[in-house]
Amino acid sequence: MYNELPASALPEIEEALQHDPELATACADLLLAQRTLNALRYEPRPAVSARILEYSRTFPASR
Template structure:
């Protein structure tokens, strides 16, 4: 799914997908889920960042 396998292992997986319909269907589901997750927001909202920063200031001590 992320093209992280060596070429020989990737070839074996591709052959397994060709010959196993259930495996191919599961792989297709995983690819759809991957695309859906990749399209989600990847940065926190500004309000979330501000809340974390405000909370972290409670641990600062006067020097």
């Protein structure tokens, strides 16, 4: 999934995926999950940032 295996291991993995439907299904599910997670946003919505900044202004400034 993350290209962590050496190239020499790929034929064995591909063969296992071709001959084991349960393994192939699990692999497909993991790849879908990976793509879904990679599409997530990594920053808060602007409204959330605004609320945090607004809350932070309720504290006295440190010197």
